[in-house]
Amino acid sequence: MARIDSHQMRQLLNVYFISGSSNVSTNLPDVLTKAIAGGITLFQYREKGSDALTGNEKLALGRELQSICKKTNIPFIVNDDVELALALDADGVHVGQDDGEVRIVREKIGDKMLGVSAHSYEEAQQALNDGADYLGIGPVFPTSTKNDTEAVCGPGFISTLREKGIDAPIVAIGGINIDNAHKVAANKADGISVISAISKANNPALAAKRLATVFN
Structure with missing residues (x-):
């Protein structure tokens, strides 16, 4: 498989849904569908x-979610766990600054x-030098979904990165919902990544559809 190009990557980042079993109050495969x-x-x-699930339970749920993604041609990315990503033959991996050398x-x-x-600009540049296809920048707004986040940077930080020459695909994360997503788009992000805006929505399909209008 050839390395994905930046144009394709930008499009794939438009509405980037992140979730695990503990982020939903119902059934994650159903919410993902x-x-x-x-x-x-x-x-x-x-x-x-x-x-969170571990071991075989984590692997089994991953397989089920990946199967749903494959049927609909949605890329399936694994967070942090490189070995799980390889075991599932996932489409990719997303790592943080503390998850090993890029x-x-x-x-x-x-x-x-x-x-x-x-x-930071330095972290962004280093990630790209080391082989990243895209950058996750945030938290752009306050969020309660993650308890290990950095200080809120605001959506304007993405514009600052662009002004400093970071032209790579960027997805914003952190506290994003339908009411503030347009601020992210206005600051030159290629997409928005959300957890609870979809995972906790009464109607996940409608929530995703509304978020999709931001970049279409």
Whole structure:
């Protein structure tokens, strides 16, 4: 498989849904199916937290979610867990600053998609030098979904990165919903990544559809 080009990557980042079993109050495969129907463009399996699945249960849910994505041609990305991504033959991996050297992750996954979280110009540039296909920038707004986040940077930080020459695909994350997503788009992000805006929505399909209008 050839390495994805930046134009394709930008499109895939438009509505980037992230979730694990603990982020939904119902059934994650059902929520994912509805979110895909609503127009998400990429899915990241992020199984974290005190009540997260582990071992064979984590693997089994990953397989089920990946199968749903494959049927609808939605890329399936695994958060942090490179070994799980390889075991599932996922489409890619997303790693944070504390999840190992990006260069080594790139060597392990070959041409699969690689996203890296960055919170400064220096981190962003280093991630790209080491092989990242896209950057996850945030939190752009306050969020309660993650308890290990950096300080809020605001959507304007993405414009600052652009002004400093970072032209790579960027997806914004952190506290994004239908009411503030347009601020992210206005600051030159290629897409928005959300957890609870879809996972906790009464109607995940409608939530995804409304978010999709921001970049269409």
